[in-house]
Amino acid sequence: MTQSHLILPMMLAIPLIGAALIFMIKPGTTGQRGRGLGILAFCFALIPSLMGIILLSRFNYATGGVWQQRFIYPWLPQFHVNFSFGVDAISLWLLMLTLLVTPLAILDAINKIQHRQNEFFAWMLIGYACMIGIFISHDVLLFYLFFETSLIPTFFILGIWGHSDRRKAAVKFFLYAFAGSVLLLASLIYLALVHQEKFGTFSFALADLYRAGQSLSPAQQGIVFLGLLIGFAIKVPLFPVHTWMPLAITESPTPGAVMIALVKLGAYGLLRFAIPMLPLAAVRFTPFLAVLCVISILYGGLISWVQRDMKKLIAYSVLSHLGLCILALLALTMTGLTGCVLVMISSGLLAAALLMVMGMIYRRYHTRNLLEISGLARRLPVLGFFAVFFFMGTAALPGLIGFISEIISLVGTYVSGSAGHGGYLGPAYAIPAALGMILGALYMLYWVAHVIFGPLVETVPDTDTASKHSPAVVQDLSVREWLVLSPLALAVLFLGLYPAPVLNSLQPAIGKIRHEVLAAVQEDTASRMAASSAATSRTHRVVAVHIAGMPVSATGSESQSLNKAVALRLPARLAR
């Protein structure tokens, strides 16, 4: 049977076994034991990554839209809830991102955690397992379970090992995310019941919920979509509900911050669940959401311009990138959706790398204030190189992944709404977004110039650690730090130069999701048109075809103007 592939459940189980094992070992008073625990945790984290390579080799890229390597084991048979795992191309690449970065974050944390090491590494591994679980879940309830459980490890890592304001940050993080996710759960249960009512079984399977959601009327879809949206928008985060994230990233220890910045749960949820399940509502909410995205982009850019805290700077740049990610998703063009996934990957990679670089600087100087240090390239040339490299990636230097992802997203947004592309956005959204991105590049460059290449200024660390960390003995990268940063740099460079394998394999999966949306919208429009009068029927048929993004028979100019009119009117019409 094709449903017995064990590779995915094993990937999930190994970190959990490791976590249980490590939790039981007492850390001891000497640093030696803590170090050993860290190495053990790293090994347990590395095994799934190695299995990831096997997964890459087994995956059939030609049919990337199909869920592969399925594993199904009934959990609550009365509810048709299964342990149902699998990956399609989108989750494959996001899974690979997790598998690459998390072990490096654990490697980076060895020796840096001073107390309760066993708990720390156990929570890291549990968080790792949750992130894997999120991307390999095919059953929506299972996705929700991992989505929600992932709050617990982050809460503890943030709250126990974080900086001075850690408790507030941890509680705020948890409550924001939990408040959003309860409404998400309510919406999912409702959809499962709709499936029971209309198709006979109570089910949380992905395809069943797509079917159930699409069978609802636009007004019902709107309510359910709102529930999903609140959950995912908090998690993304989007502009008005983003306040937990800068605080959480700033106060968290480096590995925790990496976990928060790495996984684009909200964006993944919107792409995978909210939009294809409730296409009519998604289309209706598009202008509203797109405005929030543009605000996120500009707001993130502006705030980080005046930001003097290294980690906050990165947090706001992540906010800005995620705004672009969701904007490209809402564009609903093939280019835009591809860009959305690529931004998730690039922003995850770059933010994780930058946070680790910041962690390394912080360890050396015990400050996150940008005004207190400068000219690091003179003292720490290698660290300086990596910092410049990743900042350039974030500022979208051509040849690195940041550039590819941003340009594809912006183009996808720009062409959205024009002939032959479908979608409902357009230059009106793409241009401010591009401006925001330029703003981002500006502050990055300013900062790099100051901190890396400015005149050499070093802080005097706290008196109690002065003997260990005085500027005279600040060392450049250790071997382990080399090992942490170089794979990330290689990935950033490689995907920037040769993104074709990822781009090509994403096409079928993205096409499938896009088809779900456009087919539903087309059907809805067609059914509305059928009811309208005969005189207008021809125009409307053209309209329906346009929305589906198919070639049209009308002349270019006519179709252009028509399409624009539809793009503006359609949401309003659906709202009626």
Place this chain on the structure above:
Amino acid sequence: MNIPLNHFCPEIIMIVAACIVALVGVAKSDAVRRSAQWISLISLILAFIAGVRIGMVDSTPAWPLASFATYDTLLASGIGILLVLLSWDMPFAMDPAKSDQTFRGEYFAMMLVSLAGVSMMAKVDNLIWLFIALELVSIPTYIMVATGRSNPTAQEAGIKYFFLGSLSAAVYLFGFSYLYGFSGSTDFSKIASAFAAAPQLPYIAIIGLLMVVIGIAYKIAAVPLHYYAPDVYQGTATPVTAFLSFAPKAAGFIALILVFNLTGWRLSHGAARAVPDLLMVMAVLSMTIGNVLALLQRNIKRMLAYSSISHSGYMLVGLAVGPLMISHSITNGVSAMLFYLGAYSVMTVGAFAVLVYLQGKPDAAEDLDDIAGIASAHPLAAACMAVCMLSLIGMPFTVGFLGKLFIVQAAFSSGHGALAVIVMINAAIAAAYYLSIITSMYLRDPWTPFAVRRPGAIQFSAAIAAALVILLGVFPSVLMSISRYSGTEVTNMVVVNNSQTPAVSKTTAGMPPISVARSRSNPPTISHSTPLAATHTRVAAAL
């Protein structure tokens, strides 16, 4: 209803043990007095085994509510085991140093009597017996509250609890008298046929039902009769608080189900709408008031008191949508409520067990500051507490999550989407105060030096409860099946009773859209025995 005598085996064991314990517990020798707790523990284990055996052997239903009664017995004796363990070696002694002189075994006797009352609750077939069972649960708890602690707050709590408890008993007894006045009998089967014969429920019966609901709201600590809970929970000794958060609540909910069962659950149309409407208002108020006031508390016991009020609210949601639910489906509100009752009992008793363990000194572990940073010194206790708190929040892979899931599902499928959303919003509010306990334990530095209670049994009960929370959260099938079949039994009564009346179509018409198709597809001529026989085989299989 003729209930075979062997079905009363668990209650007989408990009552006999209670008598022995009452004698042994006042002996002169301390060692003899201490044997009281062993006798209690063994008797409850025996009662539990007897309950399991009755459920397993009996593949044909002895009477219509047999598996409901089995569930009740297993719940009472199972949670009873945890409650005995958490009160180990310490009744009536807030100061463990003096427990040698003050150990009094009759505490366990009262506990057993009260648990026997809970266990008997689902087996009564007469209003008088129902009243007796309710009082059997309540009267020992009055004594436990008042004598559980030797300071004035316990006396205050005892008096408050006793007077308000008597008042509530008067209210539901008055309600029972209306039911008697309506049907002319106190016998359940006669009352049920009187209800079935009436095309419309008369006002006299509805008034009776409303008074029963209000009176029993006291037992389950639901708004509007919740005022006593914070004071009493805080005032009395923690093991007694743990007992109060379980026994009266379980008894109250089971009594409500039995009373609604008399009406054949024909409560969704006409003037009878008042009953589910009242339940819904009580549910919303209990959830919201409980959670919002809990947010303001610094005292953990007080916080858990408000938490127990809010959990009553969640269960009332299940009960309120019960009368309207889809008859055959998994989303039966009563099943969801029964599942939640089991889940709630385990997690809340686990939380109290940890609190008892931490109270090695008088008045310790009362405030959030008192438990600051205990995770480093007492990792196991903190972990048990954290698991119970996460379950009370409703995090995945705990039994609390499934409980909320079923309640919300039941609310949605009966067409009460707003109620479901209110449950979810309340879950989010509740997360804040449960999280503050976890925050205090794990994220803060120790505030005061700590003394814990010595007996391993206390820690053992906390560990069992925490393990159950996770086990039932990951492998819920046993609890799920038994609560589901118990709920189904109750629902089967609906169909039978409806078939005897001309009001079938009205019941169907009163139902919300989703359920109409389901209830129509369910033939109203279904006989009493076949589905029940099937149910019983399934319960046996589940066990």
